[in-house]
Amino acid sequence: MDTASPKHAKAAEAFLRDEENTDWHNETLWFVRSKRDRAAQSLPEWEQLREQASQIKAHTLSKLDDYLIQLEENARQNGIIVHWAANGDEHNQIVLDIMRKHKATKIVKSKSMLTEECHLNPFLIKEGIEVIDTDLGERIVQLRNEPPSHIVLPAIHLKKKHIGDLFHIHLGTEAGATDPQYLTEAARIHLRQKFLLADVAITGVNFAIAETGGFVVCTNEGNADLGAHLAKVHIACMGIEKVIPQAEHLGVFLRLLARSATGQAVTTYSSHFRKPAPGQEMHLVLVDNGRTRQLASPDFRNSLKCIRCGACMNTCPVYRRSGGHSYHTAVAGPIGSILAPNIDMKEYADLPFASTLCGSCTNVCPVKIDIHQQLYKWRQVLGEAGAVESTKKVGMTGMDVLFSHPWLYRFAGRAGRWFMQKFPSLANKPGLNPWAIHRDMPKPPEQSFRDWYAQQNQKTNG
Amino acid sequence: MANPTTRETILAAIGRGKPDLLPLPETIGFPPNISVDNLVDSFMKMVQTNGGQAIRVPSLVEASAFLAEEYDLTLPILSRVPGLDISNFTPQEDLRLLDDLHLIVLQGIVGVAENAAIWLDETAIGIRAMPFITLNLSIVLSEKNLVGNMHEAYRLIDTSTGFGTFIAGPSKTADIEQSLVIGAHGSKTLTVFLLP
Numbered sequence: 001m002d003t004a005s006p007k008h009a010k011a012a013e014a015f016l017r018d019e020e021n022t023d024w025h026n027e028t029l030w031f032v033r034s035k036r037d038r039a040a041q042s043l044p045e046w047e048q049l050r051e052q053a054s055q056i057k058a059h060t061l062s063k064l065d066d067y068l069i070q071l072e073e074n075a076r077q078n079g080i081i082v083h084w085a086a087n088g089d090e091h092n093q094i095v096l097d098i099m100r101k102h103k104a105t106k107i108v109k110s111k112s113m114l115t116e117e118c119h120l121n122p123f124l125i126k127e128g129i130e131v132i133d134t135d136l137g138e139r140i141v142q143l144r145n146e147p148p149s150h151i152v153l154p155a156i157h158l159k160k161k162h163i164g165d166l167f168h169i170h171l172g173t174e175a176g177a178t179d180p181q182y183l184t185e186a187a188r189i190h191l192r193q194k195f196l197l198a199d200v201a202i203t204g205v206n207f208a209i210a211e212t213g214g215f216v217v218c219t220n221e222g223n224a225d226l227g228a229h230l231a232k233v234h235i236a237c238m239g240i241e242k243v244i245p246q247a248e249h250l251g252v253f254l255r256l257l258a259r260s261a262t263g264q265a266v267t268t269y270s271s272h273f274r275k276p277a278p279g280q281e282m283h284l285v286l287v288d289n290g291r292t293r294q295l296a297s298p299d300f301r302n303s304l305k306c307i308r309c310g311a312c313m314n315t316c317p318v319y320r321r322s323g324g325h326s327y328h329t330a331v332a333g334p335i336g337s338i339l340a341p342n343i344d345m346k347e348y349a350d351l352p353f354a355s356t357l358c359g360s361c362t363n364v365c366p367v368k369i370d371i372h373q374q375l376y377k378w379r380q381v382l383g384e385a386g387a388v389e390s391t392k393k394v395g396m397t398g399m400d401v402l403f404s405h406p407w408l409y410r411f412a413g414r415a416g417r418w419f420m421q422k423f424p425s426l427a428n429k430p431g432l433n434p435w436a437i438h439r440d441m442p443k444p445p446e447q448s449f450r451d452w453y454a455q456q457n458q459k460t461n462g
Numbered sequence: 463m464a465n466p467t468t469r470e471t472i473l474a475a476i477g478r479g480k481p482d483l484l485p486l487p488e489t490i491g492f493p494p495n496i497s498v499d500n501l502v503d504s505f506m507k508m509v510q511t512n513g514g515q516a517i518r519v520p521s522l523v524e525a526s527a528f529l530a531e532e533y534d535l536t537l538p539i540l541s542r543v544p545g546l547d548i549s550n551f552t553p554q555e556d557l558r559l560l561d562d563l564h565l566i567v568l569q570g571i572v573g574v575a576e577n578a579a580i581w582l583d584e585t586a587i588g589i590r591a592m593p594f595i596t597l598n599l600s601i602v603l604s605e606k607n608l609v610g611n612m613h614e615a616y617r618l619i620d621t622s623t624g625f626g627t628f629i630a631g632p633s634k635t636a637d638i639e640q641s642l643v644i645g646a647h648g649s650k651t652l653t654v655f656l657l658p
Contacts, residue, residue: 043495044495052487056487062481062484065473065476084469086471153637153640155638160641163638180639188646222633222647223647225591229590229591247621255577255611255612265511265576265577266612268629268633268648269594271626272621272627277590295475295479295480296478298481
């Protein structure tokens with residue numbers, strides 16, 4: 001295997017060049033994280049709720065085949081047409097075939113990270129189909145020809161000035177306008193026309209329920225409902241891990257989802273689709289795309305519990321300072337860095353290293369995924385597969401030698417202190433020492449802890 | 463032998479890869495944190511937090527008077543609440559015509575005090591698009607149908623209908639620099655009337 005290039009680090013470097021924007025990005029996401037904390041603290045049973053959610057998901061994964069069969073059977077009885085897709089290509093083809101069957105040319109989409117993962121938009125556009133993302137943030141990034149940079153807040157990397165300029169060009173809003181109320185109203189009017197004229201609506205799925213054969217879609221904007229109820233055909237696309245056993249379990253997940261995502265008590269709309277409306281057609285596409293491989297791996301299968309709330313991104317000190325695009329994958333941040341290498345180990349070998357392993361992601365995860373531990377495990381897997389960049393590998397080998405020879409370690413410490421005292425300017429030169437990029441090296445201590453301790457011992461004994 | 467279908471391949475891969483059976487938790491959910499006496503207050507406070515308004519009225523007459531005060535009742539209006547007769551709009555076959563809808567009044571089935579989500583199913587909604595396409599939404603709800611949390615709500619609601627939804631406020635977005643804007647694609651206002 002080729003060694004991976006440090007894509008994340010390079011992209012993050014570009015993001016960090018605009019210091020003001022980076023600070024703003026960091027603070028905004030921390031603000032969302034703080035709202036999440038307040039929402040979590042409002043429920044005394046929060047920790048037990050997380051535990052229940054985690055156990056329901058663990059149970060579901062241990063019977064995933066049974067629940068999918070049950071979901072399929074009940075959905076069919078409800079009049080939903082069920083499809084299975086092994087990968088993104090199959091998924092995209094299924095959607096296109098449905099479009100062709102209905103001679104449909106216009107699609108409105110609500111937010112679905114799965115369709116991002118499968119690169120559905122470019123595929124359909126190439127086939128001559130008009131694809132309109134209807135979540136405001138998604139529409140913004142779509143007009144900019146960019147992918148979303150966050151799974152819940154797709155345009156979080158942009159400031160209102162960017163959006164004002166964008167809408168001026170595409171929606172004819174006044175030049176220089178930046179009022180969010182005004183810009184949102186313009187988008188509402190623009191998208192209302194798209195909703196009214198669309199042939200087909202695509203939504204994601206937050207939860208599918210084996211017991212009822214239905215599925216739940218959560219939004220704040222109402223775009224999923226507006227699209228799905230107005231179009232003749234509704235296609236709902238889901239990863240196979242989105243199934244849960246019973247409707248009663250939704251009580252647990254809906255209490256966790258919005259609180260973890262944005263700090264709201266619940267999303268504005270939590271819609272339960274179970275049968276197509278009279279005269280309409282409803283499809284459910286079940287997609288694997290690497291999920292069965294992840295399930296078969298005891299180290300990583302817990303990542304399939306993810307309910308896509310984005311809490312791990314909002315809290316991640318690396319995500320907040322590097323921006324979602326630096327992860328070059330549909331799902332950015334800590335959870336995405338576990339999921340992506342499973343899809344393409346070579347392409348995404350850099351991502352498990354884009355973490356401080358501080359564990360904050362694990363602490364906020366509503367379904368208790370051991371995110372930072374899985375990132376650490378990925379590093380080992382990637383190391384063994386030879387996918388670690390060479391500079392890192394040299395450093396690691398060096399440290400291995402250093403830490404296994406105490407005398408060498410003591411000597412290196414002394415040498416380091418001497419060097420930093422004599423030549424502080426060299427130690428602080430970013431070109432020579434990557435640790436000095438964006439920060440000054442600390443003043444070296446006069447003596448090592450070991451020497452100090454020996455001295456103390458001598459004092460007390462002597 | 464014929465090639466296995468995608469369905470068979472996926473199910474077989476799950477069968478090989480899944481962990482040993484893990485049990486479901488013995489009990490699901492938690493008792494509510496809100497006492498019965500506080501259901502109304504908590505609910506009303508949460509409606510406001512969610513960007514809507516909640517009004518306690520002794521009867522539908524007061525609700526009707528409030529709506530007449532607040533809205534121009536000559537615009538297209540539809541009430542699906544028996545006894546609240548302010549309708550002047552008949553939905554047509556063509557769903558696009560619903561775009562004219564200025565106000566719709568619906569009968570809520572269950573309200574959740576912890577988050578102010580109100581359950582509406584197909585019998586309450588009628589044409590599914592209506593509560594989402596209307597400019598203004600009003601929901602009438604009996605205080606008797608308030609529960610503490612979502613676990614209690616799921617014990618009461620019927621999840622076997624064709625469509626049902628929890629609505630918790632007017633539609634909203636914060637996608638532009640995290641500034642909260644009320645009125646994204648769905649209704650721009652939500653007025654909840656609580657009846658005894």
